[in-house]
Amino acid sequence: MEDLYQEIILDHYRNPQGRGLREPFEAQVHHVNPTCGDEIDLRVHVEERNGVPTVADISYEGQGCSISQASASVMYDSLVGLSAEEALASLGRFQHMIQSRGQEAGDEETMGDAVAFAGVAKYPARVKCALLPWMAWKDALARATEGAEHD
Amino acid sequence: MSVAHGLRAPATDQPLDVARIRADFPILRRTVRGEQRLVYLDSGATSQKPLAVLDAEREFYVTSNAAVHRGAHQLAEEATEAYEGARAVMAAFVGGRADDLVFTRNATESLNLLAYAFVNATDKARWGSPLPDGAERFILAPGDEILITEMEHHANLVPWQEVCAKTGAVLRWVGLTDEGRLDIDRLHEVIGPRTRAVSFVHQSNLLGTVNPVQEIAAAARRVGALVFLDACQSVPHMPVDVAALDVDAVAWSGHKMLGPTGIGCLWARAEILQSMPPFISGGSMIELVTMEQSTFAEPPKRFEAGVPMVAQAVGLAAACDYLTALGMPAVAAHEHDITDYALERLVEVSGLRVIGPRDGYMRGSAISFVMDGVHPHDVGQVLDSRGIAVRVGHHCAWPACRRMGVPATTRISPYIYNDRADIDALVEALDGVGAVFGSR
Numbered sequence: 001m002e003d004l005y006q007e008i009i010l011d012h013y014r015n016p017q018g019r020g021l022r023e024p025f026e027a028q029v030h031h032v033n034p035t036c037g038d039e040i041d042l043r044v045h046v047e048e049r050n051g052v053p054t055v056a057d058i059s060y061e062g063q064g065c066s067i068s069q070a071s072a073s074v075m076y077d078s079l080v081g082l083s084a085e086e087a088l089a090s091l092g093r094f095q096h097m098i099q100s101r102g103q104e105a106g107d108e109e110t111m112g113d114a115v116a117f118a119g120v121a122k123y124p125a126r127v128k129c130a131l132l133p134w135m136a137w138k139d140a141l142a143r144a145t146e147g148a149e150h151d
Numbered sequence: 152m153s154v155a156h157g158l159r160a161p162a163t164d165q166p167l168d169v170a171r172i173r174a175d176f177p178i179l180r181r182t183v184r185g186e187q188r189l190v191y192l193d194s195g196a197t198s199q200k201p202l203a204v205l206d207a208e209r210e211f212y213v214t215s216n217a218a219v220h221r222g223a224h225q226l227a228e229e230a231t232e233a234y235e236g237a238r239a240v241m242a243a244f245v246g247g248r249a250d251d252l253v254f255t256r257n258a259t260e261s262l263n264l265l266a267y268a269f270v271n272a273t274d275k276a277r278w279g280s281p282l283p284d285g286a287e288r289f290i291l292a293p294g295d296e297i298l299i300t301e302m303e304h305h306a307n308l309v310p311w312q313e314v315c316a317k318t319g320a321v322l323r324w325v326g327l328t329d330e331g332r333l334d335i336d337r338l339h340e341v342i343g344p345r346t347r348a349v350s351f352v353h354q355s356n357l358l359g360t361v362n363p364v365q366e367i368a369a370a371a372r373r374v375g376a377l378v379f380l381d382a383c384q385s386v387p388h389m390p391v392d393v394a395a396l397d398v399d400a401v402a403w404s405g406h407k408m409l410g411p412t413g414i415g416c417l418w419a420r421a422e423i424l425q426s427m428p429p430f431i432s433g434g435s436m437i438e439l440v441t442m443e444q445s446t447f448a449e450p451p452k453r454f455e456a457g458v459p460m461v462a463q464a465v466g467l468a469a470a471c472d473y474l475t476a477l478g479m480p481a482v483a484a485h486e487h488d489i490t491d492y493a494l495e496r497l498v499e500v501s502g503l504r505v506i507g508p509r510d511g512y513m514r515g516s517a518i519s520f521v522m523d524g525v526h527p528h529d530v531g532q533v534l535d536s537r538g539i540a541v542r543v544g545h546h547c548a549w550p551a552c553r554r555m556g557v558p559a560t561t562r563i564s565p566y567i568y569n570d571r572a573d574i575d576a577l578v579e580a581l582d583g584v585g586a587v588f589g590s591r
Binding site: 001004005010013014035036037038039063064065066067069123126129 | 184525526527528529532533535536543544545549552558559587588589
């Protein structure tokens with residue numbers, strides 16, 4: 001069980017980063033995990049910085065287990081300030097690790113605190129908890145950048 | 152006091168010998184999460200199966216396997232006898248007649264069978280298609296009402312929402328008190344001349360609350376409504392006599408009462424079954440088929456299209472025999488004892504709050520709780536790390552969770568193979584939960 005409840009995860013659970021819904025934002029989503037009832041409301045604020053769409057803020061409120069709440073906090077720390085493209089790549093690494101059934105430990109260099117969730121991958125029932133905020137963010141980002149020009 | 156009412160039954164049978172019972176359940180001897188003893192407290196989700204049930208299923212496949220109600224050979228004859236024999240055993244277990252018992256895939260299908268009687272009768276009436284005699288009772292007009300309760304499992308909620316969406320009927324419900332009992336004083340406000348059916352749970356899977364069946368049924372009778380009972384959490388745990396309950400139909404599942412998965416039951420009064428149009432159609436459920444149209448078999452076959460789950464029926468009958476040998480009054484008495492003990496011990500755990508009735512009066516063994524500052528899912532995970540299997544989440548009763556002001560709960564649901572030592576192990580493990588998460 002220590003695999004699952006890493007100290008980093010419990011720290012984020014006790015002291016969540018970036019929690020609370022803030023202005024400004026371009027998109028807000030509500031995601032639920034229908035099997036356990038966890039919910040998250042999440043807003044994303046995207047800004048052009050040096051001509052690059054950048055994740056300027058992620059703000060959220062939610063109720064759920066330590067894994068889903070800590071995951072939202074770690075996601076906030078990991079993604080805010082990155083370009084949308086880099087942030088999506090981070091999501092890809094996180095998702096790859098957590099769906100690996102424990103085969104991928106994750107790279108601390110590129111993933112930071114998010115590697116603490118490697119242990120969650122060994123508990124199939126908890127993978128959805130960890131992914132809930134990330135999937136909400138991905139959805140919100142898609143809505144925020146919908147129709148925006150990319151090239 | 153009537154036993155069927157869900158009140159305490161006098162323990163006429165011998166008290167349960169849990170050690171001896173456990174020997175019949177090999178799965179309880181395995182270890183989990185390292186070399187820890189399995190403490191299985193999730194029988195409300197599904198019960199474990201005794202060897203007698205597994206042996207009966209295997210024996211059927213080894214000796215008599217064939218498709219029932221067809222085939223001109225000895226095996227087909229034996230399989231048909233086994234299947235119909237199982238029906239008779241299951242029906243007798245709940246005090247009903249074999250002809251009034253339909254085998255379904257699970258209780259969800261049993262409840263859908265009732266819900267679809269309304270949808271199909273209403274549709275067919277609209278087109279002037281033939282209907283069985285008495286089917287008028289299932290034809291809904293816009294503004295007709297279906298009454299349920301706020302503590303229903305999704306299986307007795309969503310199908311009625313669907314009925315309303317298809318017919319223009321209106322869904323109403325009886326609310327809950329803060330203790331998690333039906334707000335029965337307000338029943339008269341939601342029941343009335345437009346109420347066509349009242350469908351409610353006997354024992355709540357989330358709260359453990361046992362509902363006063365006869366009182367609700369009497370109110371339904373006064374307005375001429377049909378009465379349906381979801382008995383998933385009562386048939387396995389207490390003596391249930393369908394005739395004494397004064398209801399029109401009762402649904403339950405096999406796998407929560409020591410039987411196999413893949414089989415459920417619907418008992419209904421003969422007159423009700425007779426007047427129901429078919430639900431799933433195809434082979435076996437017909438009387439006469441031409442290219443233009445078909446007529447349908449008498450119940451229960453009218454509702455058992457296709458090759459049925461024979462081995463599962465045989466296993467379920469073995470489960471009935473097993474419970475009958477223990478004596479259902481003894482099963483109920485055992486559960487009352489363990490429920491009282493669990494309620495007593497759980498209040499000792501710091502920061503723990505029971506969601507649902509806090510005493511043993513009109514309540515079953517399913518006990519939900521929350522702990523300050525720790526999410527139910529995390530509580531369940533800590534318990535799992537100690538070999539204790541519980542359920543977490545909204546337990547397919549999301550509106551009831553909302554009403555009780557919690558997003559989810561952790562739930563224990565002991566059964567015949569659990570004893571006080573299992574509750575002690577639970578309480579000891581719960582004492583350790585705070586240490587993992589600290590305060591937030």
